[in-house]
Amino acid sequence: MKILISRFIAILLLVIPGLAATYGFLEVKNALFNFFSGFGNDEITPDFEWGRFILGSVLFMAGVGFIGGWIFFRDRKRNYLQPRFRKKRPRPGS
Structure with missing residues (x-):
């Protein structure tokens, strides 16, 4: 039951910015x-x-930015990105 609720919350976190x-x-x-x-x-x-135009622009940019950022960080975590977007690792000895 706990995993069902957490998945439902995760879906809501994407549906609300999409709406x-x-x-x-x-x-x-x-x-x-x-x-x-x-x-x-x-x-x-x-x-x-x-x-109406400014309110719509703000809502649109915020929603698209949130979903785009979520996809970007999810793909970075799973190592799906190009090398230039991956996390920088400190070199040993520096």
Whole structure:
């Protein structure tokens, strides 16, 4: 039972940033779409939704950065990376 709970928590640690990145992407997309679609309507002056755009950008970058960092450090631990990304080992005698 203990391993089941720990695996569930591990899945949640990846799903929550993934959902945040998805929501952030959708907010950026909606802000851009609303701005550019406003040019077709002569009755309104299109204005850019900076709050929605910045919030979406932050959520997207944080989610993608967390998942990318998790994959990078997991691959480093399992020695799947190229030599330039591996941990530097101190040379003996220096």
